[in-house]
Amino acid sequence: FFVPIPALPAAGPRMDDGSCPPSQNWTEGQDETLRCWARGNPPPRLECAKDGEPFPAGVPHPVTRTHAGTYRCRATNPLGTAVRNVTVWVHCEWGRGSWG
Structure with a gap:
């Protein structure tokens, strides 16, 4: 039997602090990932x-x-564009200091 699933309404791209944090802290020498994604x-x-x-x-x-x-x-x-700037701070693992 077949149950129709309602389609999601069309929506332009959205990014917020949860999906694309504006400030991210990375550690030098580690593998890190730019955390950002968009909904729409x-x-x-x-x-x-x-x-x-x-x-x-x-x-x-x-x-x-x-x-x-x-x-x-x-x-x-097709419904639009969203732009977000993300600042990445790199912290030195072996001493004090950060760059950003």
Whole structure:
């Protein structure tokens, strides 16, 4: 037997503090992931970049001090675009200090 499931209403991309925290702390020498995702219907395409260079969200990377800075994440679907800046702070594991 078949039970129809109601379709979700169409919605433009959304990112908030929960889905894309504006400030993230990473540790030098560790594998860290840029935590950012977007909601919407249809599901949005998410692209993040630092200094114009693509940097995929959700993928672990070994962290160096060069990862510190501001990442711009842009989510798009046919109903619109949402943009969010994320500041990454890199903390040195072997001493005091942070870069960002």
